[in-house]
Amino acid sequence: MDLLWTISTILLLCSLLSILWKGFDRRRNRSCYLLDFVCYKPSDDRKLSSELCSDIIVRNKRLSVPDYKFLLKVVVNSGISEDTYGPRSIIEGREECPTHDDCVDEVDDCMYRTLDELFLRTSISPIDVDVLVVNVSMFAPSPSLTSRIVNRYRMREDVKNFSLAGMGCSASPIAIDLVNNIFKTRKRTLAVVVTSESIAPNWYYGTDKSMMLGNCLFRSGGCSFMLTNDPSLKHRAKMSLKCLVRAHIGANDDAYSCAIQKEDDEGRVGFHLSKSLPKAAVRAFAENLQRLAPKVLPVGELALYVLRGFRHWLWRSKEAKTDAATAAMVNFKSGVDHFCLHTGGAAVIDAVGRALGLTKYDVEPARMTLHRWGNTSASSLWYVLGYMEAKKRLRRKDRVLMLSFGAGFKCNSCLWEVLRDLNDGGAWEDCIRAYPPQTLVNPFMEKFGWVKEA
């Protein structure tokens, strides 16, 4: 019957169209756009000069003279400038007994300042936020930090909030991963992520050297950023997420315990960084790159890598084939234009730069961020990105790789594509013209130069 035939054909076409539409819709929902980000700039009365750092260190009467020398050496050689920021409670002398309010105020100041500016710049009202994620590794009060934000900004009752804690310096990509997964399950969603670290309750006042490094390197910082999967906001977005890779080698005991919060022999809690940390970092790094490379590199480069590996195997080179050497055989710069490296320390940045075959120009944003802001933990990647933007390096279609390490031991990375030419100064606005400075040497080197003799 013709009628039956016609009806069947129409139904078939409708089903085909609906499958195609579903496929297209799912692909649309896969996008994760970065609308904007705001890095935290604390007030100037919280600046920590080397002299002030020295005064704070000296307050700990339990330390011996060699300990003082060791700490001053770390501070002076760290590549950190005189303009980094510390928590008010430490500057005011309460580092050994911060009150609960001190800790809360430290995080509140960061969260609220950055969020106020973020909502202002994006002209989006807090009531429109669907997902809220906060990650602060070493402080988790009750009610959670997300609840503090929901209360302050009077967000909706059905806002999906997640408060991540304990996830270390590489928690930024983890928060992005969480939001990205939620984006794939619902349309036109708006997410706000706040990433920061809490220093006030975590000052170590014992005598264990492995735990004192944190005191010297960590500084106050944070960032709030807004993500969306709404295609109608794409024209306002800065970047689009291309891929995200997380590698966790905690299964290995050495890797798990190389960066761990614990008590020293006298019962004081501190963040222990062991000598096996670089080794764990290299392993996690290699693990991450193995999975990242096929997603990031162009086919040509991958083919070249296979060929090089084959030739290497064929000629049975007698050089020790370390994981870092393998990584250097791949030219990441063929698939990535800019590198946001976690500012864990000068040594970390240099090591990663060497492993990826990066030039001084490539690692400059990370080195300058370490200099200007110190190690701000999870939010450091955003300061690095801010530097690149302030220097007007980010052009449309450029690819930016964010790479960070964290306790556990993790190495997380994510690749972004820039959607339009970016030129906001952000937190670097007032000082970008002075960068890069002539020298990164600490100006108090003369005064503290005596430590070099030790």
Added chain:
Amino acid sequence: MPRAPFPELSSSVRLKYVKLGYQYLVNNFVAFLLIPVMIAVSLVLVRRGPDEIMALWHSLQLDLTQVLFSVFLLVFVAAVYFVSRPRPVYLVDYACFKPPTTCRVPFATFMEHAWLINWDEKSVQFQTRILERSGLGEETCLPPASHYIPPNPTMEASRAEAQLVIFSAIDDLLKKTGLWPKNIDILVVNCSLFSPTPSLSSMIINKYELRSNIRSFNLSGMGCSAGLISIDLARDLLQVHPRSNALVISTEIITPNSYTGNQRSMLLPNCLFRMGAAAILLSNRRRDARRAKYRLLHVVRTHKGADDRAYRCVYQEEDAEGHTGISLSKNLMAIAGEALKSNITTIGPLVLPMSEQLLFFLTLVGRKLINHKWKPYVPDFKLAFEHFCIHAGGRAVIDELQNNLQLTAEHVEASRMTLHRFGNTSSSSLWYELSYIESKGRMRRGHRVWQIGFGSGFKCNSAVWKCLRTVETLVDGPWADCINRCPVDIPDVVKP
């Protein structure tokens, strides 16, 4: 607090049957509509006679291609429909931590310790009064570090407690499900008051040597309702990643959180919080559907943080002497009731049968248009669920919810017995309650369970599960040795 509708009339037996009849009619409306049509069609067919029917069939002149095409089309349309549905999330199994008897804290021990640690007589008397009226029993447990005088809240002891409760629960779960740790794809851990670095999720990855590409998340500070937040997150992740499973760990670590001051509002948690943990295995794999216990139907989250009163009602702060503790405000019950009401307005339409929704809607319209003095209709949730797991936050919470939702004593029995036997184990209490219901042999195929959790913020979260296979009475698990004694009569005031 919402009251029962038409209280004078609903007690009348005649009206009860009218209501039953109305419910049958509305809930089976489609069937009632179709049955007369089907009877009419079959009458017509019978009257025509079999020969005429065969002649009608032959006159259609369907050839093979057309028939095949139609069949193919039907199959295709059905396939499109099935593909576009969201992935089902199954609860394969779960395990709760059973504390060792050496950790038991009977009332006498608790009071003696309170006296020895804190010489303030008023505080001790206050805690005694709370404990007597709390609904807790003599078998609740505190971690080993809390048995010291004074308690020993070091990081090492906290980690030890975490390892004890979490690893026991996971070992139990692995044994029950035969799961190989390397097969775990997603890991979500929630523990509100203890968040070391590396996180508890890293601790689990280290102990069980989980894969390096695992998706792990560690939630902290999210209160007693964080268990359902973890389930929500695991569900979202399972929607995105096919053929995956997720391990969810819900716990609260007590060691670092004993309050040593004298402020009354902060002494309450000391009296109520006890050791516990639960490990839950979720999956979206089709082959797990056959052995899974439950399927997740809905998760609804409500956050009342925008309201200052709600936000402040469970608040961690320092007292005048600098001791940190969690202060519970006096209007906690009222706020819990309001949060529940908000949650119900979202979950109601998803789970209530059409009869209740219609009544609610008509009453709402009537209140707005006809007479605003009409009492608001409280839908009867007993029609939507067979079992209720109410967070065992305290006796008052359970009483309040029993009143609000008009539940019988049997419905809240699981919550009361969990509070009695295990105390307030925070986010894992819902799983102890579910285990109770299974241990009593009450869980049958097709039964629906409503888990309700409350937490700081103030949040009210709900999850709805459907039982996929009749669960045999458990022979092991946390209730194995005491299920036959339950339900226990809990007096209003216990005099030791």
